[in-house]
Every structure is written in structure tokens, then in C-alpha cells.
Amino acid sequence: MVPSALTRSLKIHTRMKVLVVGGGGREHALAWKIAQSDLVDEVLCAPGNAGTARVARNVSVSATDVPGLVALAREEGVGLVVVGPEDPLCAGLADRLRAAGIDTFGPGASGARLEGSKQFTKEICDRHRIPTGGWRRFDRAGMAKSYLQSLDTWPQVVKADGLAAGKGVFVCTDATEACTVVDMLMEERSLGAAGSTIVVEEFLEGQELSVMVLTDGETLLVMEPAVDHKQAHDGDKGPNTGGMGVVTPVPWVTRRLMRQVEQRVLIPMLHALQIEEIPFRGVLYAGLMISDAGPRVLEFNVRFGDPETQVVMRRFASDIVPYLLGTARGTLGELEPAEWLRDTVVGVVGAAEGYPGEYRRGDEISGLDQADEVEGAVVFQAGTKLMADREVTTNGGRVLCATAIGSDLEQARTRAYESLDRIRWDGKFCRRDIGLRAAPRSVGSDL
Ligand SMILES: Nc1ncnc2c1ncn2[C@@H]1O[C@H](COP(=O)(O)OP(=O)(O)O)[C@@H](O)[C@H]1O
Ligand SMILES: [Mg+2]
Incomplete structure (x- = not known):
């Protein structure tokens, strides 16, 4: 049989090392999937968590330590780096890895601006007629507030331009609320430089x-x-x-x-x-x-x-x-x-008391193995830490995500909750209605 172009090009790197950058649930899932590949010899995860340690070798280099990650990939002879989080991408990690001759999954800093600046993305959408809500950008609080006070359609959405780890978007019901957000972002600098420019967007x-x-x-x-x-x-x-x-x-x-x-x-x-x-x-x-x-x-x-x-x-x-x-x-x-x-897959997140505000940490987690024994279930860990005595403790707001596959939504849902309910820690909470949301009456034009 003539080998396909794919097999030929991969032969050279057969059984390569893959480095996954990050330490959340996404990275556990990526490392889990990558580790199943016949092409992979070993998965490294930097820094990883207690879950990635089950499928990969954790290396304690921070996901934002660009020189440290490039050095790690070089020293280990890594054949592919998969970058999980946005911060290192915006900081140019992928550019640096590629410059060092390492195949890298993830855009360079110029492409990462699509996430790093809301204004940048809005401009691209408008230039290329990609449908998005109407918007204005401001870099002065006074101008932003006069604009908001002049509006008579509410709600409006106020967004910090820069990276804010999900904390930079505010749906505001009136001008007073929106102006308070503007003061917080632009005067008090609650999100630092990320909020020095803002975008005010039409509510969709x-x-x-x-x-x-x-x-x-x-x-x-x-x-x-x-x-x-x-x-x-x-x-x-x-x-x-x-x-x-x-x-x-x-x-x-x-x-x-x-x-x-x-x-x-x-x-x-x-x-x-x-x-x-x-x-x-x-x-x-x-x-x-x-x-x-x-x-x-x-x-x-x-x-x-x-x-x-x-x-x-x-x-x-x-x-x-x-x-x-x-x-x-x-x-x-x-x-x-x-x-x-x-099949359908449902994932339910178990979170630490207080999340998304100040949350508890360091609580001992039990039942992880029993949770994986539920039919169709796989638990992906996020904010967890493996202690010296092999105990796993909570170490983040979103602690883990119990996923389960089923032939339909109901079966997947039941299994995911059965799995999550077998896991315990003090202060654990989750939503009980994942997968229950009623289908909307009509969505999309011309359906
Ligand atoms: N224009 C909008 N209209 C209605 N809801 C919005 C709008 N923009 C954002 N949202 C809501 O806010 C959430 C976060 O906004 P998003 O732009 O995805 O920012 P980020 O993920 O960076 O926090 C969205 O998932 C959505 O629920
Ligand atoms: Mg979002």
C-alpha cells in the first residue's frame, strides 16, 4: 500500500512528545485526548493539575513563562506544543516557539489580538461585513458617560477592551448603572490596563x-x-x-x-x-x-x-x-x-464555595475514582492540586467538570450528575439544570 501524504509526513515524528501549556479543565481534556494517540510517546503539561498528572507528566513551568516554556520544549525535544490559554498567546508564546523551530498549535501575538482587544475584533468584523452588534469605543470616561446618558435604548453592554479573564463584560440596564461601570473600569482601573479603553455595544x-x-x-x-x-x-x-x-x-x-x-x-x-x-x-x-x-x-x-x-x-x-x-x-x-x-455529551462543573467571587481553596476532594466508574463518565479536573501525600485538594474556583456520554441528552445528563454527585469536598456547588434549558422557539433566519 502506498502510504498517504499524512502517514509519510508523520513517520518522521512517530511517537513524539507533545507539550500542553496550561493547567485547567481544557488542558486535562486535551492531554487526555492527545495521550490516546498512537503518534504520541509522552504528553507533558505545564504546569498542569492533579488531573493532567493522570495522563501526562506535569512540569512546573507557569503557562505565562514564555522563555521557560521555550526552554522546556527545546530541552525535552518536544515535537508539538499545544497552547491552552489566551494570555501566553497574546504575549507571543507561539511566535517564540515557532522561531525556535517548534511546531506550535496556537496563533502568534498578531492573531491573538482577536481575543486580546474587543475593539480590534469589532473593527475587523465591520471592515469585512461580518455580522455583529453596533458599537462605539472610548478611551475617556467623560466621553463614554455622555454617550451613555444620551442613549434611550437599554440594555447596553459595556466591555473592557483587553483581556479580563471573563470579568470585563457588563450588561447594563440603564445609564446610571453603565456610568458606574465606566467609573470602575476607567477611573478606578479595576481591571488595570485592560479597562483603559472600553467598547459600548448594542445588546443582542x-x-x-x-x-x-x-x-x-x-x-x-x-x-x-x-x-x-x-x-x-x-x-x-x-x-x-x-x-x-x-x-x-x-x-x-x-x-x-x-x-x-x-x-x-x-x-x-x-x-x-x-x-x-x-x-x-x-x-x-x-x-x-x-x-x-x-x-x-x-x-x-x-x-x-x-x-x-x-x-x-x-x-x-x-x-x-x-x-x-x-x-x-x-x-x-x-x-x-x-x-x-x-452521541450527546453533557459536562457539569463542580465549583468551590464563593466562586466566581473570592472562593475557598485547599479542601480535600474524595470520590474521584468512583466518579469515573459511572458508565460513560470522564471527570476532567481544573482547579485541583496533587499534594505530596497523593491527596487531591481544591485549588481554583471551577474545581472540575464531570462529563458523560449518552445515546441521548437525558442519559448523558443523568450520568454526568451521577458522576459529579460521587465527588465530595467542603463547599462544593454546581448547577442542577445543565442540559434542561428549553429549546428556543425559533433561531436563525429562514430555518
Ligand atoms: N452584545 C451583547 N448582547 C447580549 N449579551 C452579550 C453581548 N456581549 C456579551 N454578552 C454576554 O456577556 C458574555 C460575555 O461576553 P463576551 O463578549 O463573550 O466576553 P468575555 O468572554 O471576554 O467575557 C456573553 O457570553 C454574553 O452572555
Ligand atoms: Mg465569552
Whole structure:
């Protein structure tokens, strides 16, 4: 048999070392999936957590230590680096790794600006007619406040321009509230430099959807969509979080809607990157609001979503490594389309008391092994720490995400909760309504 181009190009690196940068649930899921590949000899994770330690070798280099990570990849002879979080991408980690001759999954600093600056993304969307809400940017509090006071349509959304780890967006119901946010961001500098410029955005109604694509700048591989649950409490109440639970596939998302997303958002964005000469090798994550008028962009992220990755990886049936390598090397177009399991996966996050505010840490976690024994379940750890005595303790707001696969939503949901309920720590809480949200009456135009 004649070996395919893919096998030939991979032969050289057969059984390579892969370094996953980061230490959250997303990185546990990525390391878990990558470790299943026949092409991989060893997975390293920097810095990792107690969960990644089960599938990878943790190395205590911080995810934001750019020189430290480049040195680590060199010393270990790593064949592929997969960068999880946005901060090191914005700081140019991928550029530095590529300059050192190391295949890297993740955009350079110029591409990472899509996440690092809301204004930058809004401008690109407008220049290339990618649908998004109307907006204005301000770098002076006085101007922002007079503008807000002149508006008579509410709510409005006030966003810090820069990276804010999910804490920079405020949906405001009136001018008084919006002006308080402006003062906090621009005068008190509650988020530092990230809030020195702000974007005021039209409030969009509809249903949120996350669509992640792998792209090497030429080819798009659209991943299965997922729906995250952002608010801390049941019924979408309470403060915004990094995500409390997630479901894939999304029952109300039709093929037709996905085609609209591709044609109106993803392909135009790929063209925009090409025209603006912004190289991009990694994940483009479109945060979308789906309304009767079709999909509109809320934001772009430049890395895998968390917790979306935890459920999407469980449905990705092919070996992920050729796709990560193809993205890193610019040869994604040479690969066959990836295969997906048709089953449903539900992920429920267990969080520490107080999250998303000040939260408890250092509580001992029990029941992890029993949780993995539930049929179809895999627990991905996030804010956890492996202690010297092998105990696992809480070490973050979102502690872990129990995922479960099932033939339908109900089965996946039941299994995910059964798994999560076997895990205990003091102060644990979770939402009980993940996967229960009623399907919207109509979404997307012309469905
Ligand atoms: N224009 C908008 N209209 C309605 N809701 C919005 C709008 N922009 C953001 N949101 C809400 O705020 C959340 C966070 O906004 P997003 O732009 O995704 O910022 P980030 O993820 O960087 O915090 C969204 O998931 C959505 O629920
Ligand atoms: Mg977002």
C-alpha cells in the first residue's frame, strides 16, 4: 500500500512528545485526548493539575513563562506544543516557539489580538461585513458617560477592551448603572490596563452558541457546536462565570444554521485574516448570538473554550494529533474530515464555595475514582492540586467538570450528575439544570 501524504509526513515524528501549556479543565481534556494517540510517546503539561498528572507528566513551568516554556520544549525535544490559554498567546508564546523551530498549535501575538482587544475584533468584523452588534469605543470616561446618558435604548453592554479573564463584560440596564461601570473600569482601573479603553455595544437578544474551528489560515475544520451555561446558578441566575456546564450537540442547531455560521461568520473571518495578512494556526472560537436575524458575533477567542473542550473532545472520534499537527504546520487541507460520535455529551462543573467571587481553596476532594466508574463518565479536573501525600485538594474556583456520554441528552445528563454527585469536598456547588434549558422557539433566519 502506498502510504498517504499524512502517514509519510508523520513517520518522521512517530511517537513524539507533545507539550500542553496550561493547567485547567481544557488542558486535562486535551492531554487526555492527545495521550490516546498512537503518534504520541509522552504528553507533558505545564504546569498542569492533579488531573493532567493522570495522563501526562506535569512540569512546573507557569503557562505565562514564555522563555521557560521555550526552554522546556527545546530541552525535552518536544515535537508539538499545544497552547491552552489566551494570555501566553497574546504575549507571543507561539511566535517564540515557532522561531525556535517548534511546531506550535496556537496563533502568534498578531492573531491573538482577536481575543486580546474587543475593539480590534469589532473593527475587523465591520471592515469585512461580518455580522455583529453596533458599537462605539472610548478611551475617556467623560466621553463614554455622555454617550451613555444620551442613549434611550437599554440594555447596553459595556466591555473592557483587553483581556479580563471573563470579568470585563457588563450588561447594563440603564445609564446610571453603565456610568458606574465606566467609573470602575476607567477611573478606578479595576481591571488595570485592560479597562483603559472600553467598547459600548448594542445588546443582542437570542440564544448563545459556541463554535470552534481549527484553522491553519487556509482550511477550516468546523468542530461540533456546544452550548455553555455562563451564570452561576440555576435558571441562568446569578453572576457570570467562566462556564458552569456544557452540552454538545445542541438540539436546536440545524445543519442550515451551521451553514449560515460558516458562510456569514467563519469563512468571512478566514478571508479577513488572509486579506489583513494575519497568520493564524490554532482555534478560532466564535462566541455567537443566534436570533431570528441569524448568527451575530459576540466575540472571538483564539484558543479552545473551557468547558466546551471537555465535551467536544469526547465526541471527536478521530485521532486528534494529526489535526493539531496539520493546523500547526499549515497542512490541514491534506487531511480527511474528522469523525465525530453522534452521541450527546453533557459536562457539569463542580465549583468551590464563593466562586466566581473570592472562593475557598485547599479542601480535600474524595470520590474521584468512583466518579469515573459511572458508565460513560470522564471527570476532567481544573482547579485541583496533587499534594505530596497523593491527596487531591481544591485549588481554583471551577474545581472540575464531570462529563458523560449518552445515546441521548437525558442519559448523558443523568450520568454526568451521577458522576459529579460521587465527588465530595467542603463547599462544593454546581448547577442542577445543565442540559434542561428549553429549546428556543425559533433561531436563525429562514430555518
Ligand atoms: N452584545 C451583547 N448582547 C447580549 N449579551 C452579550 C453581548 N456581549 C456579551 N454578552 C454576554 O456577556 C458574555 C460575555 O461576553 P463576551 O463578549 O463573550 O466576553 P468575555 O468572554 O471576554 O467575557 C456573553 O457570553 C454574553 O452572555
Ligand atoms: Mg465569552
